[in-house]
Amino acid sequence: MQINGIDEKVLVARMISGDKTAFELLFRFYYPGLIVFASQIVLSTSEAEEIVQDFFVRLWEKRSNISNNYSLKNYLFASVKNSSFNYLKKEKIKENVIADLKQVVKEHFLYEADIYINSELQSELKRAFEKLSPRTREVFSLSRLGGLKNDEIAQKLGLSKRTVETQISNALKILRLELKDYLTLLLLFELLNL
CATH class of the missing domain: 1.10.1740.10 (RNA polymerase sigma factor, region 2, helix turn helix motif)
Structure with missing residues (x-):
C-alpha cells in the first residue's frame, strides 16, 4: 500500500x-x-x-x-x-459498582441520616473537611455533594477544568488520609461523581 x-x-x-x-x-x-x-x-x-x-x-x-x-x-x-x-x-464495571453502591446506600442502616447526627463519624467528617483549603472544600463540595460536573464547577467558579480536577484530586488525597478508618465512606466520595 x-x-x-x-x-x-x-x-x-x-x-x-x-x-x-x-x-x-x-x-x-x-x-x-x-x-x-x-x-x-x-x-x-x-x-x-x-x-x-x-x-x-x-x-x-x-x-x-x-x-x-x-x-x-x-x-x-x-x-x-x-x-x-x-x-x-x-x-460497565464502573456502572455496576456505582449501581451496587447506590443499592447498599439505599438499604443499609449505616447510611441512614440519623446515625450521623452527633456521631463520631460526623465529627471525623467535619475535622477532615477542615483540613481542606477553602477553595478545595468549595470545589469538592460542589462536585461530590452538589453533583455538579467538572465543567459546570469550572464555569461557576471561573476556574479552568484542569484546576477543578486538581482540587478534587487534592481533596480526595487528604480525605483518604484523614478518613482511612471509614473506607466505605471514602469509596462513596470517590464514586459519586464518576
Missing part, C-alpha cells in the same frame, strides 16, 4: 527507527478511519478520539516492538478494537 507515494512498509521501518515524519504520515492516513471504527463500538466520537489518540501514543512509545512483517492496517484496527472493548468493560 502507498501512503503519500511512499510504500507503507518503508514508512513503518522509518517509524520503528524513530522517524517522526513517517509516524505522522501513518497517523494522518489511519486516524480518521480508526475514529469511525472505534466510535461504532463505544458509540461516542469523543471517547473514540481519546482511545485512538492513546493508542497512537503507545504505538510511538513501543515502536521498537513492532514487526514489519505483517499488515499495519490489521494491527492498528485489531489494537483499537481491543482498546475499545477494554474501555466498555471498564465503563
Whole structure:
C-alpha cells in the first residue's frame, strides 16, 4: 500500500527507527478511519478520539516492538478494537459498582441520616473537611455533594477544568488520609461523581 507515494512498509521501518515524519504520515492516513471504527463500538466520537489518540501514543512509545512483517492496517484496527472493548468493560464495571453502591446506600442502616447526627463519624467528617483549603472544600463540595460536573464547577467558579480536577484530586488525597478508618465512606466520595 502507498501512503503519500511512499510504500507503507518503508514508512513503518522509518517509524520503528524513530522517524517522526513517517509516524505522522501513518497517523494522518489511519486516524480518521480508526475514529469511525472505534466510535461504532463505544458509540461516542469523543471517547473514540481519546482511545485512538492513546493508542497512537503507545504505538510511538513501543515502536521498537513492532514487526514489519505483517499488515499495519490489521494491527492498528485489531489494537483499537481491543482498546475499545477494554474501555466498555471498564465503563460497565464502573456502572455496576456505582449501581451496587447506590443499592447498599439505599438499604443499609449505616447510611441512614440519623446515625450521623452527633456521631463520631460526623465529627471525623467535619475535622477532615477542615483540613481542606477553602477553595478545595468549595470545589469538592460542589462536585461530590452538589453533583455538579467538572465543567459546570469550572464555569461557576471561573476556574479552568484542569484546576477543578486538581482540587478534587487534592481533596480526595487528604480525605483518604484523614478518613482511612471509614473506607466505605471514602469509596462513596470517590464514586459519586464518576
